Amino acid sequence: MTTSFEPWPLPERFIDNIRKAGITEPTPIQQEAIPAILAGRDVIAQSQTGTGKTLAYLLPVMTRLAADQQAVQVLILVPTRELGMQIVQEAEKLAEGTAIRVQQLIGGASLSRQLEKLKLHPQLVVGTPGRVLELITKRKLSLHNVKSIVVDEVDQVFELGSKAEVDKILGSALRDRQILFFSATITPGIRSLAGKWMKEPAELAVKPEERAASTLTHLYLVGEERDRIDLLRRAVRHYNPKTAIVFIGDTEDIAEVAAKIRYAGLSIEALYGDSGKQERAKVMSGFREGRFQLLLATDVAARGLDFPGVTHVINFDLPVDAEHYVHRAGRTGRMGRPGTVISLLTERQRFIIDKYTKALGVAFEERKLYGGESLSPAELRGGRGRGAGRPGKPGKPGKPERARPAAAVQAGTEAAESPSAGPKRAAARAAEPTASATAKPKRPAGAADAPRAKSNRERDRKAKGAPKWLKEKREQDKRS
Numbered sequence: 001m002t003t004s005f006e007p008w009p010l011p012e013r014f015i016d017n018i019r020k021a022g023i024t025e026p027t028p029i030q031q032e033a034i035p036a037i038l039a040g041r042d043v044i045a046q047s048q049t050g051t052g053k054t055l056a057y058l059l060p061v062m063t064r065l066a067a068d069q070q071a072v073q074v075l076i077l078v079p080t081r082e083l084g085m086q087i088v089q090e091a092e093k094l095a096e097g098t099a100i101r102v103q104q105l106i107g108g109a110s111l112s113r114q115l116e117k118l119k120l121h122p123q124l125v126v127g128t129p130g131r132v133l134e135l136i137t138k139r140k141l142s143l144h145n146v147k148s149i150v151v152d153e154v155d156q157v158f159e160l161g162s163k164a165e166v167d168k169i170l171g172s173a174l175r176d177r178q179i180l181f182f183s184a185t186i187t188p189g190i191r192s193l194a195g196k197w198m199k200e201p202a203e204l205a206v207k208p209e210e211r212a213a214s215t216l217t218h219l220y221l222v223g224e225e226r227d228r229i230d231l232l233r234r235a236v237r238h239y240n241p242k243t244a245i246v247f248i249g250d251t252e253d254i255a256e257v258a259a260k261i262r263y264a265g266l267s268i269e270a271l272y273g274d275s276g277k278q279e280r281a282k283v284m285s286g287f288r289e290g291r292f293q294l295l296l297a298t299d300v301a302a303r304g305l306d307f308p309g310v311t312h313v314i315n316f317d318l319p320v321d322a323e324h325y326v327h328r329a330g331r332t333g334r335m336g337r338p339g340t341v342i343s344l345l346t347e348r349q350r351f352i353i354d355k356y357t358k359a360l361g362v363a364f365e366e367r368k369l370y371g372g373e374s375l376s377p378a379e380l381r382g383g384r385g386r387g388a389g390r391p392g393k394p395g396k397p398g399k400p401e402r403a404r405p406a407a408a409v410q411a412g413t414e415a416a417e418s419p420s421a422g423p424k425r426a427a428a429r430a431a432e433p434t435a436s437a438t439a440k441p442k443r444p445a446g447a448a449d450a451p452r453a454k455s456n457r458e459r460d461r462k463a464k465g466a467p468k469w470l471k472e473k474r475e476q477d478k479r480s
Contacts, residue, residue, distance in 0.1 A: 008034055010063050013097050018055070021093065027052035027335070032204040034060050037148075042179045042198040046186045047206040048213055049330025050306070053182050054090055054152070061148040061180075062091065062124065067099040070121035071145035075173075077129050077166060079156040081106040081277065082284060082305055084126045087152065091124055100124065105141070107131040109277045115140055129157065129165035136172050143173040150180045154190055156327075160300070163193065170197045184330065185323055212326055216333045218364045220343040220353055229257075231344055232316060233264045234369050236294065239340065241312035243287065245331050246296045249317035257316070258296050268294035299324055306334065315343040318352055322359035 003025055005015050026034065029047035036043050037060035047053055061074045078084040084106050091102045103117050105127030114131075118140060125132075125141075135141035143149075151157055151166060158166075170179065179198050181190060186205075194201055212218075223231040232246070246261075246268070248254055258270040269283050269292050287295045288307060295307075299319065310332045319325045333339025343364075345352065353364050367374045 005059075008038065010034075010059060011098075014059060014063065014094055017094055017096050018059075023055070027056070028206045029053055029204070030056040030059075032206065033057060036202045036204065037061060037178070037180065038063065040178055042194075042201040043204060044181045044186060044190070044194055044198075044201050045204040046183060047204075049184045049327060050213060050332075050334030051206065052335060054087060054306070055094075057150050057152075057180055057182060058087075058091055058094055061150065061178075062094060062100065064147055065100055065123050067123065069123065069145070072122060072125050072141065072143065073145055074124045074148045074150070075132070075143065075146050075169075076124070076126045076150040076152060077132065077157060077162075077169065078126060079128070079153050079160050079162070080300060081108060081128065082271070082280065083153060084128060085281065085284070086306060087126050091126070095124075102126070105131050105135060106277070129162040129169060133165045133169055136169065143169070143177075146173050146177050148178040148180065149173060150182065152182050154181045154183045155185045155187055155323075156183070156300075158187070158189055158193075163189070167193065167196075184326060212329050212360055212362050213333045213336075213339070215336060215338050216329055216362075217338070217340045218329075218343075218362055219340065219367050220345055220364055221367055221369065222345055222347060222350070225346050228316065228344055229260050229264055232261065232314065233266060235314065235342055235344070236266055238369055238372075238374055239312060239342070241293065241310075241340075243290060243307065243309050244294050244312035244314055245307070245310055245328075246294050246314045246316050247319070247328050248296060248298060249320070251298050254296060254298065261294070261296070266294055267292040268296055271295060271297040299328065305331065307331065308334065308337075310334075311339060313339070313341045315341070318343060318345055318349060322356050325356055326360065 005018070005024075005026060029045060029051050033043060033045050033053075033056040037057060043057075045053065045056065047056075057076075065073050076084075076087060078087060084104050088102055088104045095102060101120060101122040102124045103114070103120075103122035103126070105114055105125055107128045107130045109131075111131075111134075114135075118135075132141065136143065149170065157163070179194075179201075181194060181201075183190070221231055221235060236244070248257055251272075254270050254272060258268060261268050269286065271280060271283055283295070284305075286292060288309070290309070294314075296316075313328055313332045315325075315328065319328055329339075329341045332341065343353070356362070357364055366377055368377060368380050369375075370380060
């Protein structure tokens with residue numbers, strides 16, 4: 001395997017551009033995919049999220065482009081507009097300094113503007129299946145010159161119901177085109193479509209048994225359902241992520257949850273599925289630039305997004321299955337960086353963590369936030385953390401030991417230093433100065449009696465309105 005991009009017949013301009021971005025060595029999936037795609041083969045590639053799949057297909061398919069030909073030659077299909085926008089940005093960086101033009105054809109955006117830009121004859125187009133098929137049907141987009149069709153996050157494309165649209169798009173292209181499927185998950189449905197349209201595809205899988213990146217730490221916090229907002233607040237305060245993505249399951253609740261989290265004092269913005277293109281782009285750019293700490297998103301909204309600065313992923317709602325957990329977790333710990341995934345759950349949801357453990361083969365750690373520390377249940381029972389001077393009941397933190405009165409300390413000392421305590425302690429006590437030697441000189445009797453008499457008079461005055469039992473008690477105290 002090569003440790004650089006130089007051995008492959010890639011344009012020098014492309015290598016310079018990726019070097020400017022700090023990329024000097026190909027990742028395992030890039031080492032496998034680039035030569036196969038350059039050779040013109042159909043490819044089914046499976047690799048963990050965050051392993052460089054986008055560059056693994058962009059570099060070779062853009063190398064095969066004819067920049068002087070004014071026609072669409074590469075089509076990339078994506079499940080969401082955010083992923084499409086991200087790929088467009090990566091392709092434009094790669095094409096910097098060349099005559100290659102890139103355009104996005106994303107659903108929800110202005111159709112008239114996209115039609116105007118198509119008149120500029122882009123060589124590479126990135127779009128969602130619905131909008132691409134719409135333009136093909138209207139005869140505004142032709143695939144007669146397309147050399148390569150890439151379906152990124154192909155399992156998500158199928159899950160969102162675009163399988164039939166992809167089937168029609170592939171049918172409208174020439175038969176000698178190249179087809180590339182990329183995803184972290186390859187399902188039987190994907191292989192079925194591949195068998196229909198691909199010719200002896202190269203199946204590439206980088207560590208398929210390692211579903212989640214080995215650089216990730218998986219934690220979970222248990223609490224009451226009604227306390228989840230507060231549990232989230234405490235987790236963010238303790239772990240203090242530079243930037244984190246908070247995943248929610250129900251899109252109908254996203255506005256309400258965002259408002260509650262904001263009210264709890266956290267810096268958060270939400271990525272809505274039904275918000276406008278400009279609003280979503282504004283939220284994404286703000287998150288990348290660090291203008292707020294938390295991004296609240298659904299599985300669909302954040303699928304395939306690459307935010308290099310994300311240090312934590314927080315599952316406010318647990319994902320529906322292990323596959324969704326993998327894709328959520330893949331938003332952090334990308335390209336070999338460390339990352340932390342924190343899941344919030346109730347006691348009744350513990351069995352879901354057991355399912356993830358069996359399906360993914362990763363270790364989950366339960367943590368308790370107490371006294372400014374993140375402790376395991378065993379550490380908490382053992383009395384670790386602030387205020388652990390005295391062990392508490394099982395499962396409850398110990399309470400700090402209170403300072404004892406001086407009289408109690410003295411009594412304890414005398415008991416410990418009695419003859420039965422041993423000759424050494426008795427000798428040590430004999431060497432200490434006696435109480436009479438260290439006692440303060442007494443005040444004259446008259447000086448002490450005056451304030452005492454005044455105190456007694458004050459007490460008698462206050463006792464006039466006291467209950468009968470209290471008066472009797474005070475009289476008894478006087479006699480004694």
